[in-house]
Amino acid sequence: MTGLERVFASVTGDKKDYPAISLTLSLYGARLTGCSLPEYYNSSLKYYEGMKAVKERFNPDILFTPFALAAEGEAFGSKAKYLPFYAPNIAKPATLSPKELLETPLPSAASNERIKYLYESARLMAKNLGKENAIAGILLSPVDLPALIMGLDGWLDTIIFHEEEARKICEKLTGYFVDRANALFNEGIHIIALPVIFSNPAIITKGIIDSFVLPYFSKAFSMVKGPLVIHHGGMQFNNYLNKLKDLPNVAAFAIDAKDKLKETREIIGKEKVLLGNIDGPSLNRYSVPHVEQICRRILDDREGDNHFIFASSAADIPYDTPPENIDALLKAVRRN
Amino acid sequence: MGAELKDQLYGFFINADKEGAVNLLEHFAEANGYEEAVKEILEPALAEFGDHWTKVGDISLAHGYIVGKIAEEILTKAADEKVKNSSESNEIKGKAIMGNIEDDFHSLGRKLVATFLKASGWEVHDLGNDVPAEEFISKALEVEASVIGVSAMMYTTAVNIKKVRMLLDERNLSGKIKLAVGGAIFRLRPSLLEEVGGDGTVGNALQAPELFTRLSNSIK
Numbered sequence: 001m002t003g004l005e006r007v008f009a010s011v012t013g014d015k016k017d018y019p020a021i022s023l024t025l026s027l028y029g030a031r032l033t034g035c036s037l038p039e040y041y042n043s044s045l046k047y048y049e050g051m052k053a054v055k056e057r058f059n060p061d062i063l064f065t066p067f068a069l070a071a072e073g074e075a076f077g078s079k080a081k082y083l084p085f086y087a088p089n090i091a092k093p094a095t096l097s098p099k100e101l102l103e104t105p106l107p108s109a110a111s112n113e114r115i116k117y118l119y120e121s122a123r124l125m126a127k128n129l130g131k132e133n134a135i136a137g138i139l140l141s142p143v144d145l146p147a148l149i150m151g152l153d154g155w156l157d158t159i160i161f162h163e164e165e166a167r168k169i170c171e172k173l174t175g176y177f178v179d180r181a182n183a184l185f186n187e188g189i190h191i192i193a194l195p196v197i198f199s200n201p202a203i204i205t206k207g208i209i210d211s212f213v214l215p216y217f218s219k220a221f222s223m224v225k226g227p228l229v230i231h232h233g234g235m236q237f238n239n240y241l242n243k244l245k246d247l248p249n250v251a252a253f254a255i256d257a258k259d260k261l262k263e264t265r266e267i268i269g270k271e272k273v274l275l276g277n278i279d280g281p282s283l284n285r286y287s288v289p290h291v292e293q294i295c296r297r298i299l300d301d302r303e304g305d306n307h308f309i310f311a312s313s314a315a316d317i318p319y320d321t322p323p324e325n326i327d328a329l330l331k332a333v334r335r336n
Numbered sequence: 337m338g339a340e341l342k343d344q345l346y347g348f349f350i351n352a353d354k355e356g357a358v359n360l361l362e363h364f365a366e367a368n369g370y371e372e373a374v375k376e377i378l379e380p381a382l383a384e385f386g387d388h389w390t391k392v393g394d395i396s397l398a399h400g401y402i403v404g405k406i407a408e409e410i411l412t413k414a415a416d417e418k419v420k421n422s423s424e425s426n427e428i429k430g431k432a433i434m435g436n437i438e439d440d441f442h443s444l445g446r447k448l449v450a451t452f453l454k455a456s457g458w459e460v461h462d463l464g465n466d467v468p469a470e471e472f473i474s475k476a477l478e479v480e481a482s483v484i485g486v487s488a489m490m491y492t493t494a495v496n497i498k499k500v501r502m503l504l505d506e507r508n509l510s511g512k513i514k515l516a517v518g519g520a521i522f523r524l525r526p527s528l529l530e531e532v533g534g535d536g537t538v539g540n541a542l543q544a545p546e547l548f549t550r551l552s553n554s555i556k
């Protein structure tokens with residue numbers, strides 16, 4: 001089976017030779033090719049070469065377009081800091097006021113270098129790697145993107161105290177999200193992963209989630225022409241997953257390493273795809289036996305679950321992760 | 337009456353109702369003054385809210401943000417009232433330096449901590465985001481601060497806090513200036529406190545004043 005076939009079989013529930021594997025090796029591609037991170041996160045060709053190297057060295061079933069959320073903010077004028085061994089981080093949000101954000105023209109691949117980079121990376125990957133591997137794009141929902149433009153506190157303040165402006169912003173960004181997502185699907189990517197933050201009750205009140213966030217999710221997701229994966233965004237997920245499980249076009253959920261797989265399965269039902277849950281950012285600290293032990297626990301837990309994809313949770317697998325740890329993970333799952 | 341109003345205010349906190357909370361406090365302050373409103377209602381309600389945040393865990397960042405705004409608004413008025421009514425300067429509990437460590441740009445938690453520290457009488461010098469270790473030390477020496485509070489959201493940036501510890505040790509300042517650390521990653525990885533050499537941490541912004549006071553009192 002190819003990786004793509006294995007991922008499709010996880011959606012349909014058909015039997016596979018072993019569970020499909022999704023590892024967030026977006027950053028790791030730079031290590032494999034020796035590319036500096038500023039270049040890697042600005043040149044779509046360099047990023048593609050990194051993903052090609054990831055395929056050749058590890059061949060996970062899913063490959064990711066740049067996991068560089070800062071680029072989404074940069075497209076609106078936020079400043080990013082480029083670090084030697086990590087994905088770029090927003091150093092200074094554009095700190096647009098709600099009015100300024102509403103007046104700002106939306107960036108596109110034709111008009112903006114950062115969107116062009118993200119789009120071109122996806123296009124190259126879909127064209128050259130997408131026949132054998134599932135290609136996952138990464139986008140932010142209309143409710144999550146403003147935090148990278150206005151700053152977390154600026155957006156939080158707008159949602160809480162200036163609801164009318166917040167709604168106008170989300171209306172504007174809903175169309176943007178749908179256009180971006182459908183452009184990626186038109187280029188041949190297979191799925192889009194959405195790290196969600198502003199639907200988590202650890203961040204925002206349950207009242208705002210129900211009355212504000214979920215209606216925008218429903219509206220935006222319903223207009224997307226392909227399957228979506230809701231990603232836990234670095235926080236535990238199970239306590240509010242019941243709110244998200246029936247959203248349109250959501251085919252899968254990627255959960256936190258601390259969430260319980262069995263519990264998630266009960267919440268989302270038998271047929272949605274479940275991804276998880278070895279902690280990706282911790283893989284550089286584990287020993288090979290520890291990796292094997294975690295894999296065994298997860299595989300035992302999900303035995304017989306044909307809609308399960310073995311996945312690294314949270315953010316990127318760190319740059320300094322010993323390749324032996326990744327090999328051990330792959331070997332453990334592939335011999336299952 | 338104070339207990340009843342405190343319960344009402346706590347209810348506004350839990351319901352994330354800023355308008356209700358401020359109205360209640362303003363109404364009480366009209367008759368009794370802002371200082372009494374703070375002492376009799378706001379502080380006890382904040383303590384209960386902090387306790388709930390720690391023990392029950394169903395409080396969102398948005399709740400913390402709203403409560404911080406309420407506290408900031410009322411405490412500013414209380415401070416203005418005090419200045420107007422007295423020639424004495426406000427008593428300062430201590431001086432603290434705050435900042436996000438080098439490479440870290442997640443400022444909201446730090447701002448909340450600064451708000452609650454100021455609310456409880458600390459003089460806070462907030463250095464902002466992406467602060468090099470050296471800057472924390474030089475500012476602490478300049479203003480004679482007893483506690484440096486360093487925030488980081490992610491493991492990758494939290495490890496940079498080690499540099500602050502290293503500088504404090506190198507300059508024989510560790511017994512004179514205490515290092516408080518915080519941020520989401522410290523809740524997820526409790527062992528990180530020791531790894532970066534922090535003197536203490538807390539689970540939420542409302543607990544910060546108690547931690548800073550304890551650390552400050554521990555200085556010989």
